Amino acid sequence: MIKNAMVSTLVAASLAGLGGCANMRDTQKGVGGGAAIGAGVGAAIGALTAGGHTGRSAATGAAIGGLIGAGSGYLWSQHMQKQKEAMEQATKGTGIDVSQTADNRLKINIPSDASFDSGKYALKPSLKPVLAKLAATLKQNPVTTVSIIGHTDSTGSDAINGPLSINRAKATQDYLVSRGVASGRIAIDGRGSREPVADNGTVSGRAMNRRVEIFVAEPAPQQK
Numbered sequence: 001m002i003k004n005a006m007v008s009t010l011v012a013a014s015l016a017g018l019g020g021c022a023n024m025r026d027t028q029k030g031v032g033g034g035a036a037i038g039a040g041v042g043a044a045i046g047a048l049t050a051g052g053h054t055g056r057s058a059a060t061g062a063a064i065g066g067l068i069g070a071g072s073g074y075l076w077s078q079h080m081q082k083q084k085e086a087m088e089q090a091t092k093g094t095g096i097d098v099s100q101t102a103d104n105r106l107k108i109n110i111p112s113d114a115s116f117d118s119g120k121y122a123l124k125p126s127l128k129p130v131l132a133k134l135a136a137t138l139k140q141n142p143v144t145t146v147s148i149i150g151h152t153d154s155t156g157s158d159a160i161n162g163p164l165s166i167n168r169a170k171a172t173q174d175y176l177v178s179r180g181v182a183s184g185r186i187a188i189d190g191r192g193s194r195e196p197v198a199d200n201g202t203v204s205g206r207a208m209n210r211r212v213e214i215f216v217a218e219p220a221p222q223q224k
Helices: 002-023 026-048 054-070 078-090 125-140 158-178 203-209
Strands: 097-100 106-111 145-151 186-190 211-217
Touching: 078 097, 078 106, 078 125, 106 125, 125 158, 145 158, 158 186, 158 211
Parallel strands: 145 186
Antiparallel strands: 097 106, 106 211, 145 211
16 A cells, blocks of 8 residues: 555656646746656656565665656657647548658658659658648648658568668659758668568558658757
8 A cells, every 4th residue: 555655656746747838838848748748757667667676676766767758859748739739630541651750850741642653752742732731731840850761571582672662762852852842951871671561461451551651750858
C-alpha cells in the first residue's frame, strides 16, 4: 500500500508539472513538458521496482524518464500541429497518410498510387497539388527541416532499385524547391527495397512498399 501511494504521488507530481507548462511558449512545451512527464513516470516505475531501495530507485527512474522525455530533439509546436491539419485536408481522399511520429516529426507517407508509375520517377500530376500545399506550409514555418526518403519493392535488382528510390526522392525535392522551399532545408535518401512495410510476395504488399516518405521536423531549442 505504501508503494502504491508513492506511485500515485509521483504520477500526480508529473501531472502538476504538465500544468506548469500552460504558461510556456510553444518552443518550451515540447522539451519541458516531455521532461516533466518522463521524470514522473520514470519515478513511478522506479518505485514499483525498488525492492528495499524505494527512494533511490525512484530517483534513478526520474532521471532516466527525464532524459527520455526531453531527449527526442524535436518539438511539436502549434505550427507543427497546424501544418499537420493542413496536410490532412490537402491529402483527403488521396490515399496519402499524414501522422505525427513518436519523436515529434510530421510524416507524410505517399504510396505508389499517388506518387509515381511503376519503374518511373516522374511525379504524377495528382501529387503536385499536395506537394504545393506542403511547400506553402513549409514557407510558413521556416525553422523546420525536411527529409525525403524513397523506397521500392523487391522487384528488380539493387542496381536498379537504389537509384530509382533516390531519383524519386530527388524529384520530390525538386518540386518543393520549385515552389520556393530552400534546397538547403531538404535532405534526400533512397533505401531501395531494404525497408519493406509489407509482404513483397503479394501485389498489394509490393504496392505499399513502393512509396516516398517525407519527414518534417522542428528542432527543439538547446537547453542551457
